[in-house]
Amino acid sequence: MPSEQPHPPVLMLVPGAYDAQAAEPHLLADADAPQLRVTDFVATRGDGVFETIGVFDGTPVNVGPHLARLVRSADRIDLPAPDLAVLEAALQATIDAHPPVEELTVRLSLTRGVEGSGEPSCWYHARTADDYAPQRAGIDVITLDRGVPSTVNETSPWLLAGAKTLSYAVNMAAFREAHRRGAQDVLFVSGDGYALEGPTSTLLVRRGGRFSTTPASAGVLPGTSVASVFEALRSEGYEVAEELMTPADVAGSDGAWLLSSSRLAAPITTLDGHALPVDAELTGRFEQVLRGRG
Amino acid sequence: MPSEQPHPPVLMLVPGAYDAQAAEPHLLADADAPQLRVTDFVATRGDGVFETIGVFDGTPVNVGPHLARLVRSADRIDLPAPDLAVLEAALQATIDAHPPVEELTVRLSLTRGVEGSGEPSCWYHARTADDYAPQRAGIDVITLDRGVPSTVNETSPWLLAGAKTLSYAVNMAAFREAHRRGAQDVLFVSGDGYALEGPTSTLLVRRGGRFSTTPASAGVLPGTSVASVFEALRSEGYEVAEELMTPADVAGSDGAWLLSSSRLAAPITTLDGHALPVDAELTGRFEQVLRGRG
Numbered sequence: 262m263p264s265e266q267p268h269p270p271v272l273m274l275v276p277g278a279y280d281a282q283a284a285e286p287h288l289l290a291d292a293d294a295p296q297l298r299v300t301d302f303v304a305t306r307g308d309g310v311f312e313t314i315g316v317f318d319g320t321p322v323n324v325g326p327h328l329a330r331l332v333r334s335a336d337r338i339d340l341p342a343p344d345l346a347v348l349e350a351a352l353q354a355t356i357d358a359h360p361p362v363e364e365l366t367v368r369l370s371l372t373r374g375v376e377g378s379g380e381p382s383c384w385y386h387a388r389t390a391d392d393y394a395p396q397r398a399g400i401d402v403i404t405l406d407r408g409v410p411s412t413v414n415e416t417s418p419w420l421l422a423g424a425k426t427l428s429y430a431v432n433m434a435a436f437r438e439a440h441r442r443g444a445q446d447v448l449f450v451s452g453d454g455y456a457l458e459g460p461t462s463t464l465l466v467r468r469g470g471r472f473s474t475t476p477a478s479a480g481v482l483p484g485t486s487v488a489s490v491f492e493a494l495r496s497e498g499y500e501v502a503e504e505l506m507t508p509a510d511v512a513g514s515d516g517a518w519l520l521s522s523s524r525l526a527a528p529i530t531t532l533d534g535h536a537l538p539v540d541a542e543l544t545g546r547f548e549q550v551l552r553g554r555g
Numbered sequence: 556m557p558s559e560q561p562h563p564p565v566l567m568l569v570p571g572a573y574d575a576q577a578a579e580p581h582l583l584a585d586a587d588a589p590q591l592r593v594t595d596f597v598a599t600r601g602d603g604v605f606e607t608i609g610v611f612d613g614t615p616v617n618v619g620p621h622l623a624r625l626v627r628s629a630d631r632i633d634l635p636a637p638d639l640a641v642l643e644a645a646l647q648a649t650i651d652a653h654p655p656v657e658e659l660t661v662r663l664s665l666t667r668g669v670e671g672s673g674e675p676s677c678w679y680h681a682r683t684a685d686d687y688a689p690q691r692a693g694i695d696v697i698t699l700d701r702g703v704p705s706t707v708n709e710t711s712p713w714l715l716a717g718a719k720t721l722s723y724a725v726n727m728a729a730f731r732e733a734h735r736r737g738a739q740d741v742l743f744v745s746g747d748g749y750a751l752e753g754p755t756s757t758l759l760v761r762r763g764g765r766f767s768t769t770p771a772s773a774g775v776l777p778g779t780s781v782a783s784v785f786e787a788l789r790s791e792g793y794e795v796a797e798e799l800m801t802p803a804d805v806a807g808s809d810g811a812w813l814l815s816s817s818r819l820a821a822p823i824t825t826l827d828g829h830a831l832p833v834d835a836e837l838t839g840r841f842e843q844v845l846r847g848r849g
Contacts, residue, residue: 272593294589295588295592296589296591296593297589297593297595297598298591299590299664299678299680300566300680301598302727303597303601304597304598304664304666304721305605305664305680306601306721306724307600307601307720307721307722307723307724308723308727309724337728338724338727338728368599370599384593386594386599405711406710406711407711408702408703408707409703410702410746416700416702417701417702418732419699419728419729419731420701420725420728424724426722427598427600427601427724428720428722428723428725429601429722430600430602430603430632430722431713431714431722433596433600433602433632434631434632434633434713434715435713437633452703452746
């Protein structure tokens with residue numbers, strides 16, 4: 262549910278994404294008028310990739326990793342790499358164009374562009390973040406079978422597992438299924454029985470002094486947030502690992518979180534109705550790390 | 556590859572899709588200006604459904620089955636049913652607004668609409684059909700594993716198998732993989748080894764006097780074209796069946812086709828390099844049926 266939005270969103274088109282010499286590499290769009298053509302492949306095929314970047318007190322977090330992942334996702338769908346300097350400048354202009362707020366959510370989209378044009382479309386969309394306070398205190402999560410095995414990236418790379426595409430209808434359907442069952446989020450499970458990721462988040466699990474996440478090789482999106490949290494944990498002497506876990510491993514753990522760039526660290530309160538320990542102090546430390554204050 | 560387009564496309568917005576009393580239930584959009592907002596859920600999540608309707612010498616084919624399937628797809632993603640009388644009138648207006656051509660491809664899109672508006676977006680997009688003559692003579696097809704088992708609709712309805720959603724990035728990636736391998740199309744195979752469907756087409760297989768297609772229960776889109784062809788075959792005394800087949804069944808058959816509303820009946824010349832018999836006369840009869848002249 263979006264919270265009340267005190268400010269209109271900022272929409273920044275980035276025609277310079279593939280042409281740094283463009284007269285205007287980035288330019289503000291009128292948020293009250295259409296910006297896209299229905300013949301853009303994003304509207305006809307969901308054919309594009311995106312990133313969501315959290316901006317806290319005006320400072321974007323993990324920009325480098327987000328842009329690097331965008332390039333990897335683009336490569337997976339055979340789009341060339343955009344000009345990262347142009348994207349960085351456009352991001353700053355997007356943030357500057359929005360009134361200062363504590364938490365801003367900025368979405369970067371890159372699509373295959375209008376049919377026949379051969380030119381990708383690129384834009385930023387910034388809006389005041391939703392009120393995530395309740396979910397940062399804890400979320401009820403259900404597991405849903407994603408059908409494909411954890412070996413999908415080896416066997417079927419054309420399924421684009423691990424690419425952050427704009428074809429997210431299934432991810433949205435999974436959220437609706439969770440809401441129907443009285444939960445707030447989903448932990449996808451592979452066809453061969455392993456815990457994978459949330460529809461828009463990465464799994465983090467604590468077992469004693471060891472923190473684990475799903476390996477990217479299992480067909481999940483490599484999380485920018487979990488990389489930051491792992492770095493902080495490692496520096497404190499904890500053991501961190503990418504390893505396959507079952508839902509039973511998660512349910513029997515000493516705590517689990519779904520991490521993302523805007524909601525940050527949401528502790529799993531229950532998994533399929535099974536209560537998990539919640540460590541508010543540790544969650545708060547993760548949140549500081551993910552706000553770029555780690 | 557789109558062919559040269561002698562006429563500009565026709566874009567018809569349908570604000571009356573959920574409000575038959577709208578001042579203008581449908582209206583022509585300027586094809587040279589943006590029509591969509593980047594905050595439409597189709598642009599942020601590929602969250603919508605569509606149909607492609609073939610129009611031959613000005614007459615749309617299988618309008619009722621296409622609209623019925625749109626309603627089913629919409630229901631699968633929890634969108635209410637649009638007003639079918641408004642959609643039918645808007646379709647006719649779209650066809651009338653395009654100069655007469657032998658083959659017109661009309662796409663109907665229905666999305667979850669702009670974030671926060673709660674109002675779905677709906678439009679038609681008509682364009683002169685691609686030149687399908689080469690593919691109607693025969694296509695080289697490769698099989699690609701879709702990962703999920705043929706029981707997916709029972710076990711994981713949230714995966715939206717069998718709903719024609721606008722999240723088609725994987726379908727487009729499959730076509731690119733086929734082109735990389737020197738083929739023109741793909742036959743998806745289930746994780747448990749059954750032939751399913753093409754990325755934008757339905758499988759039809761002949762074995763002696765029996766014609767078969769994949770059952771919708773296997774998680775494929777129920778084809779409007781195969782329903783027409785089955786009706787014609789049945790009236791000629793052939794046996795028709797919905798039944799699971801393996802790729803070996805298809806490769807060893809007496810002929811196989813990928814059917815769709817615009818390309819019509821494309822005979823499979825080779826499947827993974829294995830040659831199949833091609834019956835040009837029978838293919839021509841299917842084509843007549845699918846042009847509405849059966």
